[in-house]
Each structure stands twice: as C-alpha cells, then as structure tokens.
Amino acid sequence: MPAGQSTRASNLNIERLKAQFGEMCRIREFERAAITASTEKLVLGAIHPSIGQEAVAVGVCGNLKRDDIILSTHRGHGHTMAKGADALAMMRELFGRAGGTSGGKGGSMHIADFSVGMLGANGVVAANINIAAGAAHAIKLKGEDKVVVCFFGDGAINRGPFLEGLNWAGVFKLPIVFVCEDNGFAATTRTHAMTAGGGPAARAESIGIKAEIVDGNDVVAVDEIARSLIEEARRGTPRFLLANTYRLTGHTSADPAPYRAEEEVQERWLNDPIETVRNALVRAGVAPDELDAMHRAAEAEMTQAYETAKATEWPETALAFADVQDIGDPREEAF
C-alpha cells in the first residue's frame, strides 16, 4: 500500500495529528542520532531501534496521563519518549553518561523514567508482562485511577509470561492494556515461522482477553483504538491490541539484516508511518513547509541532544557501588 492511503482523510483532528507527527519525527530523529552514535562507538551497548514503529508508541501513549504506567522491551526508546521522558536525559543514558535517566547504569536496553510512569525497558523478552500485571494489580489494590500499558514484541508471545500475565490480568480484572507490536521478526527469525496457531490475538482471546487488531503504521487508527481500549481497561477490563507493523532496520543498529530481501525492505519503506501521516496532513491542507519545519526542528533537537550527551562527563565511579541494596557495603566484599 503506498504511503498516505491508509489514514482516512475525513474527520481528522489536524492539531492532534500534527502533534503526533511531531512526536514521531522526534522519536525517529532520536534513534537516527543514536544509531550514528552507535556507529561512532559513542553508544556502547546494543541498541534496538524502533524505526518504522513510531506510530504505535505515539498512538498509544498519546492517550495516557502522566501518572499512567507503561512498561517496555529492549526496543523501548519510542515508548519512553512518547510517554514524556526527556530526550537529552535519554541520550545521556544511551551514552552511559551522568544525568542519564538511570544515571548511566542501564543504557538503551533498560531505558526508564519513573517520573513519567515509564517503569522500564526490559532486557528479558516477555519479563515485563508479569511486572506490568503486578503494577496494574497494585493500582487496583490501592484504588487508584490509573492504567497500565505493557508493550512487547510478537516474539514474546512464545514465552510463558505471556500466558501467565494475561491470565493474571483476566483473573484479577486489572486495568491493563497489552500491546503486542508485530514487526515481523524476533531477532533474525520471522516470528510466524516459530509460532503455532493463530498468533497473538488468537492467544489473547483464548485466555478470554478480547483482542483488537490494528494497522500499526497508521497513527490515527492506533490512536482511536487505543483510546477505547484504555478507557475499558480503566474500568477494569484488561484488553489486548495487536499492532501490525514492520521493523525497518535490523534487530540492532549493528545488524545489517541480510536475512531479508532488499526489495522487501524497500517496499516497506513505502509504508513508512511518518510519511503516511505527513501525506494525510498535506491532503488535509497543511502546508508541507510547516511539516518540514517540524521535522527539521526534531532533527535539530536530537542533534543537540547528541552533542550535549557527547560532551557530558561519565558518572563518578563511586556510583558503581550505589543503589545495590540498603544492607551491606558492596565495597567490603570486593576484590
């Protein structure tokens, strides 16, 4: 499908869509800068870009309040930024520098900002699902008006916590929306080749959690469906969203992804969610110049974040010993 055809032209809330476009551009440019930094060995650990998946992060998180909660995966930059985390602090975290969201202790794979309700990206596939269920459980116990969104990839549905966490949410009627991003791959393997049965939505339904399927490259569609699922979840009905999308880069920034044909990727770029939303806005009468300016502003912001992060000092080494646990002094046990 050529870019721009999937977002319905009528009834568009132009201001909201522009904001979504801007946010998607920010995520894209953040990750572009991060990939550059990774190539330059300024970002040291693996990074997993979400280029091509920005519409899911923005469409879902746009319906959350600041104290609502999200949890994410190794591919969590987009979700974290869409939830409102500071891009510079995130960039510093990727660079392992002082002032990073986790003080440089987590890096890309554990990006987290508790101040905006982002309880962490997780390096263990599917592990966030149970933790998310627990966060929703606590909300219910405390009688709070909050909701949890748990993002995970299509690969996560083949691990036990998928079954366990969804069952838990169903049993306890928790305020949670599970968002499965099917980007086609689990690392270098096509997930469908490794998944028996009807896939993520069918599995959710089998546990009694009603599932919706959405074009994850269409931010308007994601926004709409996420809004209604989040509302239902707030009332204590856990819901499931399968967002079909595509990972436009390799699994990590260092992965050239030779396991897929060049033509496949080129064709998928024609369905770039950012281009799609841009075309929709232009069709709705927004001046292309205005949109280009927004995109350039995002680029400038992230270039600045890159430069600032690069110039930021490392964390003090004494901090290696901080936040292990209250009890005992790890220094005494060393060496």
Add this chain to the structure above:
Amino acid sequence: MARVSYIEAGRQAVAEEMRRDPLVWAVGEDLGRGGVFGQYTGLADEFGSDRISDAPISESCILGAAVGAAMTGTRPIVEMRFSDFALCAVDELVNQAAKARYMFGGQTRVPIVVREPIGMWRSSAAQHSQSLEAWYAHIPGLVVAVPSTPADAKGLLKAAIRCDDPVVFMEHKNLWPLEGEVPDGDVVVDFGKARTVREGRDVTIVSWSAAVHTAEEAAKTLSGEGVEADVIDLRTLWPWDKAAVLKSVETTGRLLVVQESVSVAGFGAEVAATVAEALHGVLKAPVRRLGAPRIPISYAPPLEDEVRVTADAVAAAARDLVTRINR
C-alpha cells in the same frame, strides 16, 4: 514471652505487619485456605481476599507481579510454597527484583519478601527437598534469611517485610512444628547479626536454618567429653555476620561449618574461605565443612539419610579438629 511454634511465629509476623501497614499484602497459591503448611491460617478472614490473595499456579507471574506491585508502592509477601517451585520464577527474582533498583539508577525499589520453604521433609524426594540458599546469597541485591527458631522466624520476617530491598526468606519445613520462646511485643531481628547458640573455647561451629539444631545437639555431646564448642547461628546469609565468626575463630582457632545443603559451592565455602583468608595465622587446624554430598535427595528414608548431616557426624568432625592440634 510465649511459647509458640515456628509456623505460628511466622503467621504472627505477617498478621502484625499487615495490621501495621495497609500496603503489605500476601500473594500465592492456596493462601485463602491458609497456605500449604497452614502458615496463613485465618489471615484471609481478618484481611480479606485482596490482601491474602489466592494466585493461579503461575510462579513466574506471582513473583513478577509482586515486582511490579512493589515498584508501584505496595509491599507484597510472595509465597512460593516450596523453594523448588521458585525456580520457575528465577528470572523474576534474579533478573528483575534483584536488579531493578540498580539498573534503573535508584529510580525504584522492590520491597518484596519471597517466602521459599527449604529443606528435607518427610520423604519429599528430589523436587521438594532442596536447600538452595547459596544461590541467592550469590546475587547482588538480595537479602537471604534462614531462621532456625520461632523467635527468629518472627523477628526476621518482620524485618523482611519492612525491608525496602527484596528478601529471600527461607523457612525450613522440618522446623514448622518446632516450639520456642518468642518475645512479646514488636520485636524485630536485625539482618546480619548472628546468634550465639552456646559459647565455647575449643572449636567454632557455624551453621544456619535447621542444621543449627544438629550442631547444637553435637555440641552437647562434645561438652560431655570436655570439648566446648562455640555454636553460631548466622540467621542471614546475606548480609552475614563475618565479625562474629572471625571473633569466635580468633579464640578457638578452629572452624567447622555445618549445612544441610550440598557442600560443593555452598555458603559454607564462603565462610571457610573468609576465615582462611583473614585468620590464616591463628588457625590451629584447617577449616572444615560438613554438608550434603552432591546428589539429589531420595525418597526412601535410608537413601534420604545418606545425604543427611547428623549430629554424630558433626561431633566427629569437631573432635577431629580438636584432637588434630593436640596431637
């Protein structure tokens, strides 16, 4: 002081802490009916099913959900039924609970208590008898408590519930019926403070959990022979009371560590190595460990007994240490 059982002591600790703090709750399989060993008996009546919460047979989710619920401001007590089943939730404990505070740069804490009953208990065979405390002592971020008496079961469990870091709380199944004096009032036992079981000048015996009672029995026998053992109950393996052990061995010059668990790579090795490093010049005999052979635990009693560290074996080892130098 009242005489209560180990099981009742733990039950009291949970009840008192839940009364004190409305954010404390317990979750696990069959809790509503009192837990497999009855350690939650009656608590659902007092606190309701939201706070004494029955869970699906889903160890990974019980522990994972507790982590999420702890990161968002509650204080879950996680019931793992048997420590063996907690192995289904090792990722949640080791990769998540123990790491979250550190890897998120102090943005969060995980105040959970993971109750993992350990030890041999009535022909329970290989999958219901393990003592894996050393595994957890190895993991930065975790506290490991191994109470041997009703008083400690209560005082340490209270400390565990109040602790802001994840605590692996290992009760010994054989000790459930054990009765003992439990102090009245809100008595909390600090982590990392060993208990002197009895004092002696000839040999230091370090132990924890049920093996403490084996050591104590051996010490009584030895005393009848004129050998006085200093018996130390570590109570917690992380933190552990290095100072108390070193102080004792400085006096006795001899160390014997007694554990129910497999000796190889067990916590006894840590104690032995620490003493050997710090007190090489003081030792009158090589340090010695007694633990189980590296075999799974059998069902048939005579085979089960093959891995058991008995009071006779402890006494013999201690005797050997003492006579060695006197030779």
